Amino acid sequence: xxxxxxxxxxxxxxxxxxxxxxxxxxxxxxxxxxxxxxxxxxxxxxxxxxxxxxxxxxxxxxxxxxxxxxxxxxxxxxxxxxxxxxxxxxxxxxxxxxxxxxxxxxxxxxxxxxxxxxxxxxxxxxxxxxxxxxxxxxxxxxxxxxxxxxxxxxxxxxxxxxxxxxxxxxxxxxxxxxxxxxxxxxxxxxxxxxxxxxxxxxxxxxxxxxxxxxxxxxxxxxxxxxxxxxxxxxxxxxxxxxxxxxxxxxxxxxxxxxxxxxxxxxxxxxxxxxxxxxxxxxxxxxxxxxxxxxxxxxxxxxxxxxxxxxxxxxxxxxxxxxxxxxxxxxxxxxxxxxxxxxxxxxxxxxxxxxxxxxxxxxxxxxxxxxxxxxxxxxxxxxxxxxxxxxxxxxxxxxxxxxxxxxxxxxxxxxxxxxxxxxxxxxxxxxxxxxxxxxxxxxxxx
Numbered sequence: 515x516x517x518x519x520x521x522x523x524x525x526x527x528x529x530x531x532x533x534x535x536x537x538x539x540x541x542x543x544x545x546x547x548x549x550x551x552x553x554x555x556x557x558x559x560x561x562x563x564x565x566x567x568x569x570x571x572x573x574x575x576x577x578x579x580x581x582x583x584x585x586x587x588x589x590x591x592x593x594x595x596x597x598x599x600x601x602x603x604x605x606x607x608x609x610x611x612x613x614x615x616x617x618x619x620x621x622x623x624x625x626x627x628x629x630x631x632x633x634x635x636x637x638x639x640x641x642x643x644x645x646x647x648x649x650x651x652x653x654x655x656x657x658x659x660x661x662x663x664x665x666x667x668x669x670x671x672x673x674x675x676x677x678x679x680x681x682x683x684x685x686x687x688x689x690x691x692x693x694x695x696x697x698x699x700x701x702x703x704x705x706x707x708x709x710x711x712x713x714x715x716x717x718x719x720x721x722x723x724x725x726x727x728x729x730x731x732x733x734x735x736x737x738x739x740x741x742x743x744x745x746x747x748x749x750x751x752x753x754x755x756x757x758x759x760x761x762x763x764x765x766x767x768x769x770x771x772x773x774x775x776x777x778x779x780x781x782x783x784x785x786x787x788x789x790x791x792x793x794x795x796x797x798x799x800x801x802x803x804x805x806x807x808x809x810x811x812x813x814x815x816x817x818x819x820x821x822x823x824x825x826x827x828x829x830x831x832x833x834x835x836x837x838x839x840x841x842x843x844x845x846x847x848x849x850x851x852x853x854x855x856x857x858x859x860x861x862x863x864x865x866x867x868x869x870x871x872x873x874x875x876x877x878x879x880x881x882x883x884x885x886x887x888x889x890x891x892x893x894x895x896x897x898x899x900x901x902x903x904x905x906x907x908x909x910x911x912x913x914x915x916x917x918x919x920x921x922x923x924x925x926x927x928x929x930x931x932x933x934x935x936x937x938x939x940x941x942x943x944x945x946x947x948x949x950x951x952x953x954x955x956x957x958x959x
Contacts, residue, residue: 818861
């Protein structure tokens with residue numbers, strides 16, 4: 515039925531990007547939806563000036579437009595390793611938002627108007643729909659509000675069932691570009707957990723019980739949590755998350771996560787995007803257990819709060835003795851974005867019997883190889899406070915998990931120092947005393 519329309523709209527990447535003009539604002543598909551052949555074609559448009567391109571969690575290959583600084587201004591809503599490298603050359607800028615608000619920013623025309631949206635999609639089905647693959651996010655909202663919609667059809671995109679807003683109809687599409695057969699999604703199985711990651715995971719396991727609903731982020735520590743759960747005797751766990759990662763495959767295939775105790779979306783893991791291994795993409799393909807939703811559903815704290823026994827697990831860069839959390843920067847360097855951290859920290863604490871955990875290794879090494887504490891007296895002036903102290907529930911390092919909610923400043927300082935690396939505890943106590951958040955009732959020291 516839609517074959518003729520498909521043929522009419524099918525063009526080369528070079529032809530499709532001719533619609534872009536100097537000064538335009540262009541959305542690239544987020545995550546694994548970032549275009550490749552259209553990006554290459556657009557980067558060759560050296561006649562253009564000041565075209566803004568927006569993406570999120572820039573994955574390989576490196577976007578060609580970011581390399582052409584005179585013609586394009588590249589922006590990332592949620593930084594990745596690629597984004598950090600580009601930033602070091604002055605080629606990438608960060609966009610601070612609350613992620614659950616993304617669809618609203620488009621539909622209420624708060625975000626600057628998009629002249630074009632270009633995204634990778636799966637091949638069209640018999641009903642005229644292109645599945646958006648593992649990157650629902652704000653995709654349909656962005657396409658809905660853009661002047662021109664270009665889809666780059668990649669037969670290697672998994673079909674990710676919804677949910678809602680997981681597909682775009684051909685009637686909304688202006689141009690169709692077909693990617694080469696060998697264009698695959700980045701195979702990113704994640705960081706192998708360290709012994710510290712495993713120690714943190716073991717502390718978390720003490721707070722997870724049958725029927726909990728789990729949210730995980732990316733990195734070695736979430737992977738360690740997934741492995742620990744998969745090897746446990748826990749049952750009837752649920753999943754609801756911003757990011758679907760390989761750890762969910764481990765928990766589901768082990769029979770620990772069946773979703774049957776959830777208040778809604780029973781028997782399904784709701785998520786808004788996924789980045790991981792090819793094994794994970796294969797698992798997600800046409801799998802009704804994985805439910806693709808827009809981010810204004812998955813990350814809405816009110817939705818999260820409706821799931822009882824919610825356990826939110828997120829990573830941080832550093833925590834200060836006031837219990838403020840920096841989850842995204844080091845001095846002036848943007849390491850990551852805040853993403854859905856605020857959304858899930860809030861929603862988990864609104865959940866009946868819910869808990870929010872913010873995890874970090876107690877130390878790191880600087881460029882000179884010196885050991886530094888990640889629990890610090892105060893942040894450096896350029897560091898970002900991602901989560902304010904009033905919102906913090908649990909902080910976890912390899913030395914333990916402490917609950918700070920509703921505790922005064924001196925008590926928080928004591929708890930944080932108790933899970934700092936032993937080599938730094940005396941120094942932190944002295945700083946706490948100087949900061950007047952240490953009293954005679956404190957037990958450490």
